[in-house]
Amino acid sequence: MLTLKSISKGFPGVQALKGVSLEVKPGEIHGLLGENGAGKSTLIKIVAGAYTPDQGEMTFDGAPARWSSPREAKRHGVHVVYQEFVLFPQLSVAENIFVGHELRNRFGIVDHARMRREASQLLQRLGVSLDPRASVGTLSVADQQMVEIARAMVHRVKLLVLDEPTAVIAGQEVTLLFDRLRRLRDSGVSVIFISHRLEEVFAICDRVTVLKDGELVGTHDVAGVNRERLISMMVGRELGDLFPPKRAAAVAPRPVLRTENLSIAGRVRDVSIELRSGEIVALAGMVGAGRTELALGLFGALPISGGAVQVDGHRFTSMSPARAIGLGMGLVTEDRKSQGLAMQLDVAANITGPALGEITKRLLIDKRQEAAIARREIDRYRIACRGPQTPVATMSGGNQQKVIVSRWARICRTVLILDEPTRGVDVGAKAEIYRIMRELSDAGLAILMISSELTEVVGMADRVIVMREGRITGELQGQDATEENIMHLATTERAA
């Protein structure tokens, strides 16, 4: 279906791809693995016609392909579902599916009724039933993903490229997505599937290609490789255990944070939990279960609508971020780009951001001290950058995440909340972040980690709290904290 031969592509300062060859067969699901910066994005943008390669040849469907625009690639049957969906939230499902290729009647007028009908049919072929009139912004992320895939089918897609489709969905939604992808494959569509999660590659891919530093490491039948082999291909070295050992010693008897029947902004109801110093507690559940809202509520970024929070023995019925910070709490948000980092500022400014008082002397910021602090943190967390003055926008996702974690770790004395701390972070950086988390908790912080990645939850957490539809459905500890038990609590009573 698709053959790439010795493809190279460079950008000012970086050689993103060096002579990569890849073959995707008709009707196969082909996994594409690699750490961040391995060249996956560049490769799929070339396939999608968004970039033209500097060198190398590409053939598609038996003919040489040199596409000048995404539009042209799409006309030939290549469709890419990017991580950030290319959807129009205010337009309807039907309009989104047919955008740019609106169906018209014989007077050249847009035929809304036929568009709605055919949109429903396309979605039905994927096994989804959605109201074609609903505006896409009101749909769940998983349904939005289906709208994207349905859009690909409009153009009689031959090659569907999915860029980390499971980064935004969880649990049962992933299972459903995989079913639908198999359905597409069986109808003859080739799929390139990009993921950070190895277990998914084993679950759905027929073959897998690993990239590293812009070079091809190898392509294998999935049946012929194991997890360890893939990891070592990705990182180029054997990675010991990804997760640091759990804490052996008993945690403090008295909770540092506890909630009494806490309700938040209609999204979280009647939540009573306790966090103790020195433990890592995972908050598991589906996307939309209210986990992020609970975190934002604890930190005062969403209003508390009922119940109370106790921190360090003080009881509060309302919270604000300023008060939470004053109580020694920290929050690393899910979306580091828009809610955490000041992308245009340098590492030093980002690290000292919320604690400027410390480096202010006679109303002026002491740049030298700021840089000294930054240098110390860069060493401590092994942040890869050129120095305190590096703009964070130029750094990789994993290192950005370390910057933000170090920012909070410095001022955090009681509770540190991390929302999806390893999303979009490569395997190497993940291990680093896990190590940092364990160090912080050993130093006496209570850590609350929200995660949709079950391996991470099981690997890191001393205790797992599961939420569903805004409520706590259970708590698991030690041997009981298995992926199956967590999924069970996260999905029970849910119409299957």
Next chain:
Amino acid sequence: MIAPAAVRRWIQNNASLFGVTVLIVAVCVVGGLMTDRFFSFGNIVNVYEQSTDLALVSIGQTLTILTGGIDLSVGSLISLTSCLTSGLINGDPGRVIPVAAAVLALGTLVGVLNAGLVISLRVHPLIVTLGMGAILQGVTLFYAMGPVGKVPRDFTFLAYGRIAGLPLGATIAVVFCVLVAMFLRYLPLGRQIYAVGDDDNAARLAGLPRTRVLIFVYGCSGFCCAAAGLYLVARFGVGQPYTGVNYTLASITPVILGGTALSGGRGGVIGTLLGAYLISLVNNLLNFMDVSKHYQLVAQALIIILAVSVYVERRRMA
């Protein structure tokens, strides 16, 4: 099962039309209570007639705002086209048609130029059109420092003529508005205007003809300004270099009142037309109250700030 959702969606989609209608009714009630002349046929027609210029400009402005942009050159373009119209016709009935056609073409061309600059320089339309506005004002003053030329009596028919008892200009504006509304709903380019405004980057990645969309909306805005310029000359009998000054801000008010999102992607021209009527009503009411023109300007400015703040509040709660 489907009906409630459909009803809810209809209300949601038309909530803004609902809002502007309620405001119109409210102003009418106040007006009716204040003076019994308010509901006289003459006054109603007056309000309808006085909305024409604002309606025309705002319809064009709606399109640029729907794409997430804005056209701040409208005021100067109105001034320029009105000066050129009366200056070039200069009382000669034989020149009316060719000059009117040329002026409409010029307006469109200026709009296309705006779009071209936005696309090729990748500068925000705010800056491009603001700069274009300054250039056009300069050109206008170069052409005429004060009222210039004159138009034949027949030309004023555009403003004062009646068709079936209704003012011609205002009725042309309504017909034009309906045509644009149908274009937005039933032609692919119309739908794509919404898509570009909803998410510009997504539109690019979806391979939508973004260039064509922008050229069309700014061209259309320029065309509307030229039409408003012609209308104003018909009304005043002469073109003046500062005729359009207030329209830059004023053209945005009916768009917002009519429920078009300032961030793009949502709204439409019917709401804008109602918004223009609302402004016309408020001005009419202020006239009855003997409030000076200067305060009307202040009132309009307050209305737009208030309208935008209401919109922001709604977004936050959604």
